[in-house]
Amino acid sequence: MPEPSAGTLIEVSEETASTTAPETKDVRTGRSPGQVAWARLKQDKVAIVCSVIILFFLLVAIFAPLLVSLEAVDPITGAKADVGTVHTELVDFNGLPTVGPSSAHWLGVEPRLGRDLFARWAYGARPSLIIGFVAAFASTLIGVTLGLIGGYLGGASDKFISWVIDFFLSLPILLLVIAIIPIMQKRIAAGGDLTAEETSTIRFVVLIVILVVFGWMGLARLVRGEVKSLREREFVQAARAIGVPTRSILFREILPNLVGPIIVSASIAVPAYITYEATLSYLGAGLVEPTASWGRTIADAQNLFATYPLWLWPSVIGLSLLVLALSLLGDSIRDAFDPTSRR
């Protein structure tokens, strides 16, 4: 019986049987650790509430144009609100909006520019979610690969990978990212005059790339450590002794033991990247106009927080709620995969 998943196996065999041990002549239907985790997750009330919240924001992001089109025609401008159009006729000479929340503008309009705040809010969910999921996926891939290589091969390649991990971890990443983004942007955009939209798109891509480049180390370190200890375990040594090829050892003996930590780390990475994007956008190094971003809106709205809270709060609540739900779901997933946390 393989040793590493002992905890999981014991639990599985208590509930039904185990598919990971085909040599046992047990005819009862078994479930994989992943299925066990899924079953546990379905029982978890927090996880369900969080999933509903995340689904809500996903729907808002996907159907943002549709939602915005539900707003009524504005009596002053005579047009329906959209995400980008500036309506200076809706603000007074101080830049404060002359119209409040109404059927045409559910959350009112933006001070100074008069853009529809509900549209800005609904569209603002998009970059957060895209950046969160894309960056988490890419950095997980890199982290697992480098962790496996370093942990299993050992020797010089492990030394090098550990050094790179140490190197990246010791950089003041936020500051460096803040410095790199404008430099990279100037490099890429050096060719000619770009429209605001093109600049914004370049910034979006640059942001994802930079976040991934500086975001894989945690998982790589974790995987490396796990692999390092797993490869000394009896079942791996036994596999090596009977001549199982390295690739099979990596993918069939070691990696299945890491599925839990990898899924957990990826699910925790999504809210972390969303936070990073919002923080960078708040500090002025993230997304730029005209892309609607909650982080940018919070930065713009903080100066008028007392006089016009409707500008600040929807983005604060949207961002906090989304990140909170994703983080708590990540925690629930971790608990579901953890054989020691039985409920």
Add this chain to the structure above:
Amino acid sequence: MLTYILRRMALALSVILATLVSSFLLFFAGPSDPAQAMCPETRCNPARLEAITKSIGLDKPLTEQFFAYFKGLFVGRDFVYAGDTVHCGAPCLGFSFVTRRSVNEELFTRFPNTVVLALMAAVVFVTVGVTLGILAAVRRGSAADRGLVGSSQVLGSIPYYVLALLVALYPVILWNILPQYSSISAGVGPYFMGMLAPALILGLVTSASYVRYTRNSMIETLSMDYIRTARSKGINERVVLFKHGFRAAMSPIATILGLDIAALLTGTLITEQIFGVDGIGRRGLAALKSFDLPVIMGTVLIGAVVVVIMNLVVDIAYSFIDPRVRLS
């Protein structure tokens, strides 16, 4: 032991060197025209460009520029710019063309503010985090445990800058419950009172993760066989908890603490910006707005050196706590 420390120090030194080289390349070879990038004005006149190029030798080969910078770190360097000669003592981090002062002057004068903020926050999160974590582990499953874990999860999950911003906007600026930041020249009392709000929010939010680390580590340790053995021998529960359990549970916490120095620096950066604390993070961000590359580079270097040294200290301390580390 000595070889371990020496090897660890060599590693730290190599990381610092690599940071130096890569940030040099980033700032001096990254922009298509470094002189233009460092110029305070968007439309820089040729004379100004010429002066900038001359003063830091941008017309010379990159290796020569690097060695000039490298030498400046050890013996200091003089910058001649716009008729003035500015001396920049070792370790010279460069010259800001925006403020016409050395980067050292810009950053080292502000560094103590960052350190005070980080230390005050560290005191808060280590004491609060570890104490509450042990409490939750010992009373595992109780209402207090669930409340602590739940609130630490919520607190640790909301983006930090949003929480810090809300604290800065409402209790500090709008309701005046806690005083705003004032520089040390306005008096020591007001200075520390002004640091209270930023240090508390940074410390409390950071402590959220420490509650969970400590709790998990403690629970894991307490479920070990040797703890059961200790209990079965009839050892006082307090001794079991603190002598057998706590000591073993602390070594993963020490590692996380070491790794978290980078996160703490990030935290101070955001906190300084939001609460207006005049530290190096805020200066670095201000430099970003004016595209003051030498100051940004100096900030990155200081941050990297602090993180590397702290990691080194933690690793060496760790090898005393857990002898297995030295042997591997």
